[in-house]
Each structure stands twice: as C-alpha cells, then as structure tokens.
Amino acid sequence: MRFDQVWFRYARREDWTLRMVDLTVEPGATVVVLGRNGAGKSTLLQLAAGVLRPVRGAVRQRPGVVGWVPERFPADQPFTTEQYLTRTAAVRGLRGGREVDHWITRLGLDDHRHTRLAALSKGTAQKVGLAQALLVSPGLLVLDEPWEGLDSHARTLIPQIVGEVTAAGGAVLVSDHRGEIAGLPDAIRWTVTDGTVKTERAEPGDPGEVVVEIAVRRTDADTTMARLRADGHRVLGVRTERPR
Numbered sequence: 218m219r220f221d222q223v224w225f226r227y228a229r230r231e232d233w234t235l236r237m238v239d240l241t242v243e244p245g246a247t248v249v250v251l252g253r254n255g256a257g258k259s260t261l262l263q264l265a266a267g268v269l270r271p272v273r274g275a276v277r278q279r280p281g282v283v284g285w286v287p288e289r290f291p292a293d294q295p296f297t298t299e300q301y302l303t304r305t306a307a308v309r310g311l312r313g314g315r316e317v318d319h320w321i322t323r324l325g326l327d328d329h330r331h332t333r334l335a336a337l338s339k340g341t342a343q344k345v346g347l348a349q350a351l352l353v354s355p356g357l358l359v360l361d362e363p364w365e366g367l368d369s370h371a372r373t374l375i376p377q378i379v380g381e382v383t384a385a386g387g388a389v390l391v392s393d394h395r396g397e398i399a400g401l402p403d404a405i406r407w408t409v410t411d412g413t414v415k416t417e418r419a420e421p422g423d424p425g426e427v428v429v430e431i432a433v434r435r436t437d438a439d440t441t442m443a444r445l446r447a448d449g450h451r452v453l454g455v456r457t458e459r460p461r
C-alpha cells in the first residue's frame with residue numbers, strides 16, 4: 218500500500234494536518250506510528266484505513282480486507298457482543314459462528330457474550346473492536362492505540378495477533394503513544410511531526426544505544442514519556458513492578 222503525495226486537512230482554510238506524505242507499506246510489515254498528542258497519528262491511520270480520504274494525493278493499492286480498530290470503539294449500538302460480532306461477520310460474508318466464537322474466546326469475551334455493548338467497560342469494548350477487525354484475516358490491520366484500557370492479558374495478545382497477521386502476509390499499522398513498541402519486533406517506525414512523517418526501522422539491539430531505566434511517580438509517567446520522546450529518546454516500555 219502506498220501514500221502517494223497525500224495532503225490532508227479537516228476543513229478548508231485550516232492548517233494542513235498532514236503534508237505531502239509519501240510512504241510505502243510492504244505486505245507483512247509492521248509499522249508503529251509515533252508522535253506527540255495531536256501530531257496527526259490517528260489522522261494518518263484513518264487515511265490508511267480508508268476512513269478519511271486525502272484532500273490531495275491518494276492512498277494506492279490498499280488491500281481488499283482492512284481491519285480498522287479505532288481509538289474508541291463506538292459502543293453506543295443496540296446489540297450484545299455476540300449479536301454485534303455475528304452481524305459484522307454476516308456483512309463480511311462469513312457463515313456460521315466459528316470465527317465469532319474463536320475471537321470471543323481468544324480475547325476473553327465469553328463472560329460478556331450477552332452483555333449489551335453500551336454496558337461494557339472501555340477495555341472490554343476495545344476487545345470487541347479488535348474482534349470485529351479480525352473476523353476475516355486482514356490484508357491491512359490498522360490499530361489506533363490498541364493498548365488503551367486493555368487488561369494485562371489482552372495487552373500481551375496484541376503483539377501475538379500482530380505477528381499472526383504479518384506472518385499471513387498482512388501489513389499492520391499501529392499507533393503508540395505509550396512506548397509499547399518494545400513488544401513488536403522488526404517494526405518500522407513512522408514519526409509524525411509538524412505535519413510530516415519520518416520513517417526509520419526500529420533496531421532494539423543498536424550498538425550505539427544503551428537502555429537507561431528510570432523510576433518516576435505514576436502520575437508523572439505520561440508527561441515524562443512525552444518529554445523523553447520530545448528530546449528524541451526512544452521509550453521502550455512502562456512497567457509498574459519493581460526491578461528485582
């Protein structure tokens with residue numbers, strides 16, 4: 218898939234959110250989209266998924282099956298988890314409930330099968346959002362901050378699922394403002410700054426790098442990570458337990 222000289226702004230006379238984006242995503246690639254709050258990560262992902270259309274330029278060769286997981290799953294729909302996934306499966310041309318059952322179990326949604334979407338917690342609703350994107354094996358999987366609100370078990374599933382999609386030849390684009398990139402080996406990084414996108418390959422074992430561990434107050438974690446990134450550092454992860 219290719220971004221061909223893509224420009225995007227939300228309204229005429231507004232500043233461009235993205236300018237002249239020229240990028241290629243190869244089949245089987247994992248791309249992690251980084252950038253400060255409001256930099257344009259979600260916008261870029263929505264352009265990739267086809268949810269937004271470029272104002273100038275084009276997104277070309279988008280795979281036929283796109284799995285799109287928005288930052289917030291729209292849970293204000295009058296269905297239970299099972300009803301919603303069954304309907305989505307039917308729209309995607311699937312017959313029988315095999316894929317629905319598979320993803321309900323894999324994502325730990327069994328207890329919420331008959332719960333209305335509106336009554337789900339944010340994290341559980343996110344899992345339904347993930348399940349609907351995976352019912353049919355996607356040629357392109359686009360995940361906007363998929364770790365937000367997920368429990369620790371579900372968080373570990375994300376790298377596994379990404380690995381399975383890429384092993385099957387699908388490409389994955391995932392935005393990440395928490396530094397969970399450490400769980401995604403061989404990812405390419407796109408950093409969105411001032412409307413443009415820089416691309417580089419993440420090399421966790423780069424001999425020019427060392428890993429510095431720091432402890433900060435829990436409440437300062439987000440601002441500290443933002444400052445570190447703004448200074449050009451790579452945030453590899455966040456953990457709450459003490460080092461042994």
Ligand SMILES: Nc1ncnc2c1ncn2[C@@H]1O[C@H](COP(=O)(O)OP(=O)(O)OP(=O)(O)O)[C@@H](O)[C@H]1O
Pocket residue numbers: 227234252253254255256257258259260261394
């Ligand atoms: N629907 C919209 N209409 C108008 N402006 C928007 C809309 N959505 C986003 N924007 C603006 O576009 C810019 C980029 O937003 P975007 O959501 O893509 O950033 P982001 O990097 O994903 O941020 P975050 O990390 O906070 O999710 C921001 O200035 C935002 O306020």
